[in-house]
Amino acid sequence: MKGKPGWKDIPRGGMILEAGNAATYHTGDWRSQRPVWDPEACTHCLFCWIYCPDSAVRVVEGRMTGIDLDYCKGCGICVNQCPKAGALKMVPEDTAAAG
Amino acid sequence: MxxxxxxxxxxxxxxxxxxxxxxxxxxxxxxxxxxxxxxxxxxxxxxxxxxxxxxxxxxxxxxxxxxxxxxxxxxxxxxxxxxxxxxxxxxxxxxxxxxxxxxxxxxxxxxxxxxxxxxxxxxxxxxxxxxxxxxxxxxxxxxxxxxxxxxxxxxxxxxxxxxxxxxxxxxxxxxxxxxxxxxxxxxxxxxxxxxxxxxxxxxxxxxxxxxxxxxxxxxxxxxxxxxxxxxxxxxxxxxxxxxxxxxxxxxxxxxxGRRYGFFEAYRMDDAEVAVLALNSTAGTARYVVDRLRRRGVRAGLLKLRVFRPFPQRALADALEGLAALAVMDRAEGLSTAGGPVFVEVRSALYDRARRPLTMNHIYGLGGRDVGPDQIEKVFDDLLQAVECGEVRRPVSHLGVRE
The missing domain is CATH 3.40.50.970 (Thiamin diphosphate (ThDP)-binding fold, Pyr/PP domains)
Incomplete structure (x- = not known):
């Protein structure tokens, strides 16, 4: 809790005074595992994009380009529904971070 | 008033x-x-x-x-x-x-x-x-x-x-x-x-x-x-x-021209015994205080107006000089330790070197009427405690049928 402002320096009653600040709140830090994408194996069927509950699959011009780790909570739905073995797999966060 | x-x-x-x-x-x-x-x-x-x-x-x-x-x-x-x-x-x-x-x-x-x-x-x-x-x-x-x-x-x-x-x-x-x-x-x-x-x-x-x-x-x-x-x-x-x-x-x-504070201290300056009450009971208690004063009893009333924030220090200042205090609670609280006002008032007195004997009368639940005679009974309890130097029943129910 150190480094955060004290009670005298925060808005009253939990108010958030800055509009649109959700963009700076990265829910991806909840993650214990992350999906790792293999561009070589991917067929760009975009099932992962359709199913992702957090819109964390990045698609550019109809093609999968990777996972937005700022918002991916590591639920694994993308990996679960991916029809191409090996195109997406779940890896523990510490392993992935080390790798 | x-x-x-x-x-x-x-x-x-x-x-x-x-x-x-x-x-x-x-x-x-x-x-x-x-x-x-x-x-x-x-x-x-x-x-x-x-x-x-x-x-x-x-x-x-x-x-x-x-x-x-x-x-x-x-x-x-x-x-x-x-x-x-x-x-x-x-x-x-x-x-x-x-x-x-x-x-x-x-x-x-x-x-x-x-x-x-x-x-x-x-x-x-x-x-x-x-x-x-x-x-x-x-x-x-x-x-x-x-x-x-x-x-x-x-x-x-x-x-x-x-x-x-x-x-x-x-x-x-x-x-x-x-x-x-x-x-x-x-x-x-x-x-x-x-x-x-x-x-x-x-x-x-x-x-x-x-x-x-x-x-x-x-x-x-x-x-x-x-x-x-x-x-x-x-x-x-x-x-x-x-x-x-x-x-x-x-x-x-x-x-x-109408003056308010956290509480009203009525005939408290030289009081030996006093009751503390909230709301309408204070009016009845004031009448009883006057009646007792005419008989030579140094009775007083503290009418609490503000319960939150609780005026702990000011209350203790006003009450510490009494010989005995009865707090009247129109809520049971069911803690077995007395009603909510009593617990806080007694706690306010804890740090004082000089403090009165205290007792709690739970009264008037569900609209049970409380009249001058009952409040006089509270003062009787107070005078008895002063005479004995102790409070025999710290918490009692006033006006309930046994």
Missing amino acids: TQVQAGVSQGRRVALTGNEAVALAMKQVEPDVVAAYPITPQTDIVQYFSSFVADGQVRTEFMTVESEHSALSACVGASAAGARCMTATSANGLALMWEVLYIAAGLRLPIVMAVVNRALSGPINIHCDHSDSMGARDSGWIQLYSEDAQEAYDNLLQAVRIAEHPEVLLPVMVCLDGFIISHSLENLEVLPDEQVRAFVGTYRPDVWLLDAARPVTMGPLDLQDFYFEHKRQEAEAMARAVPVIEEVAAEFGRAT
């Missing part, structure tokens, strides 16, 4: 019930929003106010809702949006507001609510005791108690100023005794509309949800990293309400 001084506004003398007095104060304040649901014995307030709205005497947005939970929720939303809001309730209606009470206080919304004190069910009962507001004592609301219709009227006007003060921003309950005060007709002095408007002024929130130029979020999830800091702020606001309550009372006193 109050003495009108020369040079202050005399207002108008009228005969009103407690509920009519509260409704009139609300009409004169003319809040932006009133959201309420009827419940005995508060119903009159909402009923009178709704006729003011229907007759075009106020421009208030009057929201009829399906429950007290919704009534206070609507006030929370409207207050957050920037409106001056009021409501009123009793007993189970207050209980149904429970979670929203904490939200109103936690979000620091200056809502003013009249609470017409009534016993909580069960068994079901519609008459006066303080179990409703005493149960809400830790919800973060300021609580003002009113001996009579005059005080209910005066407290309601002051409540607006206290709640909306930038150093406070907490909701305020104005409590008055169900039926005993709410439905009894008495003479009181009411202020001219212009004087009320000048006293309460215009509510100008610093932050409000409908301010499109400065969009804000209110009531977001507040977890381990910030909730505690926000509760610390709330505690600070309650502490800062202390001087504000005094300032507002002083200004009200200058304007009306």
Whole structure:
């Protein structure tokens, strides 16, 4: 809790005074595992994009380009529904971070 | 009791019930929003106010809702949006507001609510005791108690100023005794509309949800990293309400001649024994004090007006010189350690080198009448304790059939 402002320096009653600040709140830090994408194996069927509950699959011009780790909570739905073995797999966060 | 001084506004003398007095104060304040649901014995307030709205005497947005939970929720939303809001309730209606009470206080919304004190069910009962507001004592609301219709009227006007003060921003309950005060007709002095408007002024929130130029979020999830800091702020606001309550009372006193404090000490200067009571019982106790004084008993009364924030130090100053004190609780509390007022008053005396013997009389539950003879019995208990040098029964039930 150190480094955060004290009670005298925060808005009253939990108010958030800055509009649109959700963009700076990265829910991806909840993650214990992350999906790792293999561009070589991917067929760009975009099932992962359709199913992702957090819109964390990045698609550019109809093609999968990777996972937005700022918002991916590591639920694994993308990996679960991916029809191409090996195109997406779940890896523990510490392993992935080390790798 | 109050003495009108020369040079202050005399207002108008009228005969009103407690509920009519509260409704009139609300009409004169003319809040932006009133959201309420009827419940005995508060119903009159909402009923009178709704006729003011229907007759075009106020421009208030009057929201009829399906429950007290919704009534206070609507006030929370409207207050957050920037409106001056009021409501009123009793007993189970207050209980149904429970979670929203904490939200109103936690979000620091200056809502003013009249609470017409009534016993909580069960068994079901519609008459006066303080179990409703005493149960809400830790919800973060300021609580003002009113001996009579005059005080209910005066407290309601002051409540607006206290709640909306930038150093406070907490909701305020104005409590008055169900039926005993709410439905009894008495003479009181009411202020001219212009004087009320000048006293309460215009509510100008610093932050409000409908301010499109400065969009804000209110009531977001507040977890381990910030909730505690926000509760610390709330505690600070309650502490800062202390001087504000005094300032507002002083200004009200200058304007009306009617003086208010955290409590009234009646014939306490040389008192040996005293009772401490809230609301209408204080009137009966004052009469008993006078009766005993005529018989040479050094009796006194401490009438507590503000229970939240609790005036711990000032109370101890006023009480420490007594030989014995009886605290009268119109709520059981069911802790086995005494009623809520007793526990806090006794705790206030703990640090004093000199302190009175203390005892607690739980009385008047479910509207059980308490008359002068019963209060005299409390003084008998006090005198006996002084004579024995000890309190044999620290907590007793006054006026219950054995």
